[in-house]
Amino acid sequence: MTRATLQDDARGTAPVHGLPHENPGTYEETTPSGPKSNSSDPAGRFPWAALLIMALMGFLLIVTETMPAGLLPQIAAGLNITEGTAGQFVSAYALGTVIAAMPAIAMTRGMRRKPVLLVGILGFLAANLITAFSTDIILSLGARLVAGAFSGLLWGMLAGYARRITAREHAGRAMSVASLGTPVGLAVGTPFGSWLGTAFDWRWSFGVLSILTIITVLLAVFLVPDASGQHAATRVPLVRVLGIPGVAVVLAVIVSWMLGHNVLYTYIGSYLRTASLQLSVDVALVTFGVAAIAGIAITGAVIDKGLRRLVLLSLGSFITAGVIFTVGHASVIAVIAAIILWGIAFGGAAAQLQTAISAASGENADVANSMLGVAFNLAIFAAGVAGAVMISNFDGLVLPVVMAGLAAVAFFIAVAGRRTALPR
Missing domain, CATH: 1.20.1250.20 (MFS general substrate transporter like domains)
Incomplete structure (x- = not known):
């Protein structure tokens, strides 16, 4: 079975030549007269x-x-x-x-x-x-x-x-x-x-x-x-949803990306103590959160026009923040700048990845998004264990190095999966 055939069968839609649907993430309820718009408001007002x-x-x-x-x-x-x-x-x-x-x-x-x-x-x-x-x-x-x-x-x-x-x-x-x-x-x-x-x-x-x-x-x-x-005709088993082109790619991106994020976020206190900075954990986390709000505002403004570039830019920002955390750990200004960059990049990550996996999975987006949630929580769990091992054997400066490295892995996965998960 070809990739296009699998995708068509899983979505119950017309052939799309192995690429995500023309209208990413659109849900349509089939009626005798044809598909209905996914909006519950006939005027198309934003809810x-x-x-x-x-x-x-x-x-x-x-x-x-x-x-x-x-x-x-x-x-x-x-x-x-x-x-x-x-x-x-x-x-x-x-x-x-x-x-x-x-x-x-x-x-x-x-x-x-x-x-x-x-x-x-x-x-x-x-x-x-x-x-x-x-x-x-x-x-x-x-x-x-x-x-x-x-x-x-x-x-x-x-x-x-x-x-x-x-x-x-x-x-x-x-x-x-x-x-x-x-x-x-x-x-x-x-x-x-x-x-x-x-x-x-x-x-x-x-x-x-x-x-x-x-x-x-x-x-x-x-x-x-x-x-x-979801219409019965478009439902497919969980394993086949995972096999829809692009779904596994997005899941791999989120595991690597969020593992890198949570390794540092969970043990940010250890990093700050190692760096001997006059910066409390509470201030660092609030700064991160405020920057994340700005990140999701930026994402909301441009996501419908350039999802692929947005994801790659966010991952690139993660890598940059990790490098700044590592080489600029002695400077409060540098660390705060890295926290802001980190927060902005993280803020839109959920919307970006949910949009990407919804686009790839079509009518099976609810199941695909549940897989995304599982991947996210597995990353949290794994980061807790891995981070504990790291700070037990090294100092807190190893955490941003790991964060940058895992973000780089996610970046290359996203680039490699551009045909199915994050098309131009």
Whole structure:
């Protein structure tokens, strides 16, 4: 079977000669009279309210995932456990995402989108409430596992949902808006949650997240339009989605790229201590988060016109930032400049890669995006382990070297996969 034949069969579309669909990521519901537009608004208006609600959900997901890392001493004291055990709050969440994301998306991809979204948010809410009130570590870790599972479902469907309710000519822009929650969460949500848990009690952090989740589900009920699920004729097994030309390339890029990112991001404190800079971790992370917001704004402005160049530029910026971190580690100005460049490059990464994998997979974008979420969480898990080994055997200056090297690997994979994953 040729590459073009496999791609046509997987998407249920006309031959495209081995290249991604002419209208990347477009979802069409087949009717007797022909395909319908993927926009739920006949006038093609941009669905700002719905997309911002999706961004708010993304904000809650990323904060829930990363916040415990800043509260390990408080969680350990509150549950009478070691900090190492408390650190499994992060690992259990990531494991839940890895285990559940693809099966959950595969089982729900034919269902209408809004009911699946609401069930996912309510399940996520229940898990966070249990975490906030639990006094047993086993129950708490189980709740984190379940929260990660619902997170995997939501991450897997949000990208496709955003594109389904948006006119096709604004699909990339819609992805950028819906992805805004990630950099905002990293810039504001995670530091605020850590401060709240430190100033009062770590359970308050999960309580506030639960309140915000209740607000989100209410807003979603009234402001997010429904959309159809994937048409039965276009559904293919998970393994065959992985075999669609371009999908594996994007997944390889994200694993290498995000592994390099998380090695430094997770252990940024070790790097700063080794460099002996008068720069706190909190200031570094807030600077990174603000720069990431600027990055996603830039991505939203140009993604529909030059995705390939944008991805390569972002990866090139990552490599440059890693080099500056390495050779300029003695200068606060140089390190801050590198953090800003790093943040800008990272800010648009999620939207860029989700757009690329959606373009490559066509109607199977929900499943492909669940694979992207799994790849992302595997990179987080692997970076935690690999980074711990590195700082145990070397000093923190090795981290940006590894970051730059892995970003270079991702760059070359993206260049090599230009015909299927990131066409001109």
